[in-house]
Amino acid sequence: MKPLEFWYEFGSTYSYPAAMRIESLAESAGRTVTWRVFLLGPIFAEQGWDDSPFNLYPAKGRYMWRDLERVCDGQGIGFRRPSAFPRNGLQAARVACRFAEAAWLPGFVRAVYRANFEDDRDIATLETVSDCLSQAGVEPGPVLTESTSPDSKALLRAQTAEAARLGIFGAPSFRAGTELFWGNDRLEDAIGWSSSR
Amino acid sequence: MKPLEFWYEFGSTYSYPAAMRIESLAESAGRTVTWRVFLLGPIFAEQGWDDSPFNLYPAKGRYMWRDLERVCDGQGIGFRRPSAFPRNGLQAARVACRFAEAAWLPGFVRAVYRANFEDDRDIATLETVSDCLSQAGVEPGPVLTESTSPDSKALLRAQTAEAARLGIFGAPSFRAGTELFWGNDRLEDAIGWSSSR
Numbered sequence: 001m002k003p004l005e006f007w008y009e010f011g012s013t014y015s016y017p018a019a020m021r022i023e024s025l026a027e028s029a030g031r032t033v034t035w036r037v038f039l040l041g042p043i044f045a046e047q048g049w050d051d052s053p054f055n056l057y058p059a060k061g062r063y064m065w066r067d068l069e070r071v072c073d074g075q076g077i078g079f080r081r082p083s084a085f086p087r088n089g090l091q092a093a094r095v096a097c098r099f100a101e102a103a104w105l106p107g108f109v110r111a112v113y114r115a116n117f118e119d120d121r122d123i124a125t126l127e128t129v130s131d132c133l134s135q136a137g138v139e140p141g142p143v144l145t146e147s148t149s150p151d152s153k154a155l156l157r158a159q160t161a162e163a164a165r166l167g168i169f170g171a172p173s174f175r176a177g178t179e180l181f182w183g184n185d186r187l188e189d190a191i192g193w194s195s196s197r
Numbered sequence: 198m199k200p201l202e203f204w205y206e207f208g209s210t211y212s213y214p215a216a217m218r219i220e221s222l223a224e225s226a227g228r229t230v231t232w233r234v235f236l237l238g239p240i241f242a243e244q245g246w247d248d249s250p251f252n253l254y255p256a257k258g259r260y261m262w263r264d265l266e267r268v269c270d271g272q273g274i275g276f277r278r279p280s281a282f283p284r285n286g287l288q289a290a291r292v293a294c295r296f297a298e299a300a301w302l303p304g305f306v307r308a309v310y311r312a313n314f315e316d317d318r319d320i321a322t323l324e325t326v327s328d329c330l331s332q333a334g335v336e337p338g339p340v341l342t343e344s345t346s347p348d349s350k351a352l353l354r355a356q357t358a359e360a361a362r363l364g365i366f367g368a369p370s371f372r373a374g375t376e377l378f379w380g381n382d383r384l385e386d387a388i389g390w391s392s393s394r
Contacts, residue, residue, distance in 0.1 A: 164256075
């Protein structure tokens with residue numbers, strides 16, 4: 001059996017349905033998930049983009065919003081198109097990177113995605129990130145302080161560089177051993193691959 | 198029940214597995230397919246691309262070739278990475294556009310995709326297109342002559358403009374009624390949508 005890594009970014013639209021279902025799907029297959037947050041900004045910048053491709057290519061963006069609505073509907077999760085896109089997930093990502101191993105991490109990640117894509121809240125603010133930590137059952141203060149330390153900032157930069165090194169170019173991505181899968185649609189394949197010998 | 202349209206381009210990688218399975222899948226669901234070929238070139242040009250995004254964005258391209266290999270393997274169809282990409286499907290597209298209603302059309306389309314993605318043949322040549330017509334059981338000469346008439350050329354231009362008008366930005370795409378689906382991964386959803394009232 002191979003490790004199963006979930007590479008996600010808080011601003012990424014299709015990372016939302018993936019984040020909401022990965023834990024239960026993996027559990028059904030007897031697999032555990034390694035949650036690896038990263039930032040798409042530097043990765044997009046290397047491709048010459050200063051914005052989400054869904055904004056840069058309007059036809060693609062129009063399609064994505066409708067498709068995401070269908071996907072969320074099919075998955076039975078709430079969806080409201082965010083009034084700003086993409087939202088800045090830097091602060092939430094620093095928390096998720098520094099505390100990747102915490103038992104409360106998956107609950108926090110899901111709370112941030114719901115804030116962004118179900119409740120149309122600005123996830124860039126400390127207030128929203130605090131609320132999401134509270135929802136995950138953890139005291140926000142010490143976590144926020146620790147997540148903005150120079151070490152924590154460096155950790156997220158390193159993880160983003162690692163994503164690029166692994167050939168990751170979008171989110172969500174999954175790794176099963178050395179095999180890369182891109183997109184919410186490939187989650188089942190990634191879990192299947194991670195379960196094979 | 199809604200009409201089910203298959204929008205494909207002969208150079209498009211993921212159109213290959215879609216073309217190989219759409220007819221049997223649709224038949225199982227009691228649906229008939231309208232085959233609508235178009236050219237990605239003018240559509241990509243509008244997005245500022247003078248080449249396939251899989252060439253323009255190397256990380257995305259590397260991933261796609263490996264993913265396509267997995268997809269074809271899972272589907273049980275042959276695959277060999279073409280030595281040139283994307284290949285020019287203009288001549289084949291003129292045939293497929295002019296003779297979209299012919300009984301031999303689906304067989305011809307599949308033969309062209311196999312030539313490109315299984316046999317690594319140059320589909321731009323009259324020789325390959327002729328062979329594909331023969332494989333589909335039709336006499337190539339008159340078809341090739343007719344497909345290069347001014348009317349046939351205009352027909353393909355109009356169909357490509359129609360694709361852009363419908364919001365199509367990549368291939369394969371599917372339409373079920375007025376609903377758009379993009380990518381081989383969405384074929385089942387499109388068929389499901391076309392079967393709903």
